[in-house]
Amino acid sequence: MRENLLKRLWAEDKAAVNGWCAVPSSFAAEIMAHQGWDSLTIDLQHGVVDYQTAVTLLQAISTTATVPMVRVPWLEPGILMKMLDAGAYGVICPMINDGEEAARLVSACRYPPLGGRSFGPIRASLYGGADYPAHANETVAVFAMVETRRALDNLDAIMSVEGLDGVYVGPSDLASALGYAPGFDRQEPELVEAIDLVLAKAKEHGLVAGIHNGSTAYARQMIDKGFRLVTIGSDARFIAAGAAQTVAEMRA
């Protein structure tokens, strides 16, 4: 089975630099895939992408060595399994609040006996190879998002679920949950403390910690802290930022 290069990076205690695909276009994704990311995550939650389009984005990413991941819209078995069958090598699931939800996430992503994932890796076995069924459980990376107060209260329970590879901090929702305005790159002590707690617990449980960032400076700080999956930028943001700057320069 094709190796999951993220797992090799993590084995070497290196951080994966992750890009984000929110534009429903396989061409946009292919451009992204050629820029040197370790992985690209197709965002089916807040991105403008659903399953059928996401498959074409997975194909576009598969023209390169970049690892294809997805964020699913919600903890729903149907879409989780469909995206894995389509060849996602990593899954990020939003708003996991407790151990029971984490267990349901893992169950949807792992074949028996570890979980209850249904068998049918129709594109995954093209991308991963004919021996995908035998190695998928240890190859596919599964992340639970920690972004609610309940999740903070249940970190041990969440992280104790066998088969979970990591947790992923959503700073906007976490901030909202704690009474702050949404946004990335938080400096508020209460939020920094919460983020640090997630990281510390992840290390304790031997899990990978990931986080969403708004600037490369902050993302690099997160790597220095110990985060090993750092997301920075998205196709949608690059378009908006590049266009806004260009127009501003022309109007100056």
Next chain:
Amino acid sequence: MRENLLKRLWAEDKAAVNGWCAVPSSFAAEIMAHQGWDSLTIDLQHGVVDYQTAVTLLQAISTTATVPMVRVPWLEPGILMKMLDAGAYGVICPMINDGEEAARLVSACRYPPLGGRSFGPIRASLYGGADYPAHANETVAVFAMVETRRALDNLDAIMSVEGLDGVYVGPSDLASALGYAPGFDRQEPELVEAIDLVLAKAKEHGLVAGIHNGSTAYARQMIDKGFRLVTIGSDARFIAAGAAQTVAEMRA
């Protein structure tokens, strides 16, 4: 009929700042449309867009006041008329070489008696208004690309065609045609001279001159020279540039 804001700019001798849509996604186009461009051109020639997708991009642009234009793949009446019926307020046609080709271009874009455009403005009359048929001929902007040696030799013939609004310089193809490597923002004397000639002839014929640029600095120089439709940047380039820079910063 909805006014073509580009024509107002030109009446005031102001330059239109034009963006470029090459990504086949109406969401990408909508992001672009919110960044303050005077106009956006959907590129059906070198962009990854064909008719059916282009209609959704026109709709996305139509959620704002940005003027929607298209570049067609070639001087073919079918696609020219389809894009106008879909509500394009401007058309750029590649590789017009002589007066006869310019006349065919204009004929495809103008209703009788000026041309031979077939009647059926199915979306154009939604976007432009019920009186679109009466005003389309003077509202829609038609540009012939000047980018070949034959075009340089036939500038007067091309620009004498009644119903043509302007000419648009494609620096890459023009450079190729004259024996240089393709690329924007040319400084070679022979190319600068050719570009200046097109501009001078356009002024002489009372036409708008446009040009494709690779940097805002060059684009602003072109405005200073007298170009009144300056293109700079594209959604595809913004993704590539933004992602490449982000990854570089993370790897630094």
Next chain:
Amino acid sequence: MRENLLKRLWAEDKAAVNGWCAVPSSFAAEIMAHQGWDSLTIDLQHGVVDYQTAVTLLQAISTTATVPMVRVPWLEPGILMKMLDAGAYGVICPMINDGEEAARLVSACRYPPLGGRSFGPIRASLYGGADYPAHANETVAVFAMVETRRALDNLDAIMSVEGLDGVYVGPSDLASALGYAPGFDRQEPELVEAIDLVLAKAKEHGLVAGIHNGSTAYARQMIDKGFRLVTIGSDARFIAAGAAQTVAEMRA
């Protein structure tokens, strides 16, 4: 943030005339949007539309001042949040049976602290404006469909949920639930009584009452009664009715 014109109508105790989009075509939706409706609802439940297509319909509606709404397929957080992120200014959710379901609906549609909606208004902030996050909770209209016997038994509980804007009567399902054949414009005393009860309770709770109708005559009666969101007609029905009548006239 862009105002929700429906809320202004309701503040003035005026009824909103709502059209219905069931055809998966942004062009069909754009035609609809130009006919003067106060709002258009994209039907992801019984219409032939899913998320990816619905986004293009939202864009098409956004070319006009018509307020874009959606009916989701079911009380599922994934699709509810995706449609809000895509810029829906109103949501109608089918088959809300009790207060707990109503609470889950509201939670999916409202940011903290009112609910648990995840943050990422990717297209909503283009359509609504950069301050969408601050005003979304009071701008977006959320309707629970009342169309089952259990819902009739739990009207107070449903309507007491903070953050719910209104209830929407589905006469076909309500009729089925009470043992009648499905269909609109009910005259049976038991059904009229049920509908009147919903309306009275809505007024009591300070909520907007909405209803689906089969004829303009009935819809106007509903407005006279006090309904303030009246749906009448759909793109699919207009095609079928117009074509059937035309063929009939030709065969006569």
Next chain:
Amino acid sequence: MRENLLKRLWAEDKAAVNGWCAVPSSFAAEIMAHQGWDSLTIDLQHGVVDYQTAVTLLQAISTTATVPMVRVPWLEPGILMKMLDAGAYGVICPMINDGEEAARLVSACRYPPLGGRSFGPIRASLYGGADYPAHANETVAVFAMVETRRALDNLDAIMSVEGLDGVYVGPSDLASALGYAPGFDRQEPELVEAIDLVLAKAKEHGLVAGIHNGSTAYARQMIDKGFRLVTIGSDARFIAAGAAQTVAEMRA
């Protein structure tokens, strides 16, 4: 091979009632196909439809006995042959001006020795049957649009081309060409005379005459005159008209 029911109607000197599909949605087309038309024409010229979408419309129509036709965007061999391969049983080609253009149209639509159509009826042989190649030339109906002054001047040359089944009057373009505002259901003597001339010539040449209409009343007059392919209405118009009338009734 599946019979072309239009040809049977014409053999019995009956008129075919033809509907028009301009909305790029196979569901809209399927609704249309269930309303009793003799044939439906997918409009790739002024409709919002291109090839890939048109194939799904052909499939939708093929769920019924309604005969599927197309109007192509222009006299271009590529799209003509692609639509025939996709199973169109009739083709209407715009703006045929003289015998040479009519000959090119027929050549693109007929297999050797009658024409130069390339062989590969990939969907046509599913729809028409395995013996499609042997019978296509006499089964598929080919119409040249007569809508320009040059066409009026060349009626005999156009109609003398072997393999042409009929001519189809486009009243809007014909009116434009003769100096009138575009529109259907013309009453101006000069236009009526031109239309009558086309009809008379068609009868003389043993061809079917068709015409586009704006009302059933006019369409029925055209049948009485002798037209045997009368188009009336379109999915796009039914949506617009139905919605406009509904909103008007609600606002009254």
Next chain:
Amino acid sequence: MRENLLKRLWAEDKAAVNGWCAVPSSFAAEIMAHQGWDSLTIDLQHGVVDYQTAVTLLQAISTTATVPMVRVPWLEPGILMKMLDAGAYGVICPMINDGEEAARLVSACRYPPLGGRSFGPIRASLYGGADYPAHANETVAVFAMVETRRALDNLDAIMSVEGLDGVYVGPSDLASALGYAPGFDRQEPELVEAIDLVLAKAKEHGLVAGIHNGSTAYARQMIDKGFRLVTIGSDARFIAAGAAQTVAEMRA
């Protein structure tokens, strides 16, 4: 209402030969539909198909007499009802584990009073006929997949649910659940015994038993045993197998 030909076959104790559509292309489905299957099942679980595409596949199948079925991704009411509204004449739902899940499945598929399916058969009434609402409950076939250990333990509870037409064995998942490698055409005694038990229970409860197969030889054995819905082959497998064999012959 259009008859469900599968139900006629089963009334005559004949087996239905069922094909499988996993490729998201209405053209691929139309090719399949012309090859003589009794039914075709569009796989929204492991196939590369979601709702919007599935509708076009249903249309493609509807050009023939082949019965259109779907396998849904999961026991989720939203997609179950959407597929039925789109005209599926049969539904297969994965991973039904007990009577309560079977009851939820049936409820989503049956109109009151038998279930809680919401009313709006938008395409189903085109395909099935205007009297679809009156006959859908007895016409549409509903299958629960038996493929987990829990399901084996709850066969009577599952099969006792009124309104269920049959059970469908997924041999791969069943094998996984019992500790074997996934795959079709099982010969292991424990698996054969489990399969036989499902079949025996189905006969006892008067239900149709179905099964997925990997070879025609095994499928025919299953028919001989008493299975009445046997699936064999898929468009995706035919492409892979045909291409692999062709390349092998060329390389030999």
Next chain:
Amino acid sequence: MRENLLKRLWAEDKAAVNGWCAVPSSFAAEIMAHQGWDSLTIDLQHGVVDYQTAVTLLQAISTTATVPMVRVPWLEPGILMKMLDAGAYGVICPMINDGEEAARLVSACRYPPLGGRSFGPIRASLYGGADYPAHANETVAVFAMVETRRALDNLDAIMSVEGLDGVYVGPSDLASALGYAPGFDRQEPELVEAIDLVLAKAKEHGLVAGIHNGSTAYARQMIDKGFRLVTIGSDARFIAAGAAQTVAEMRA
């Protein structure tokens, strides 16, 4: 620039085994691409594929080392250049009849000074590399189809055009043109003689000869004769053949 592996095969006097994609699905293409073909040709002429879909097929093929080619619908510059910009590494153009047509084909495919291809390799430079512009002219393979009587009469003129890589025999059209029924794998002496003549002339001009085949046996004979691009099978045929055989086995 990424090497064109076909050119390496031809340099070693080896034949390329070419598959054919006629199904408009990137997933179908990806399945094909994993079966070991030297190249895959996306058929935009008789296949059910147009530009926008073809791009996704190119992406799917690009996930493997298989060389992506296209057959365009017709000798039209717009689509030729768009497909090259999209990354096709080979082009087959139907119905080239004489040297002038061959010259137009080559001109559309080659950058100056060899031809007049317009510059903008938007996806080609992702797939081929940043130095695509410098090497495209010698990397991209251009084939003219020889399949008409006029082409047979003009073989020397066609093959003398500088920049043409090869000729490709379309046996069905060639047979039609010479008065035979269409079909592959011709044995008629007149047709064999014509095919042999094309091959001999190609060798004489130093060009690659290609041919479409209906069976591996015939294709291998063609290789033995000297053809170096042999097409055999297509996704559409594999589906039809596999399904037909499976159903036949079940009915036996």
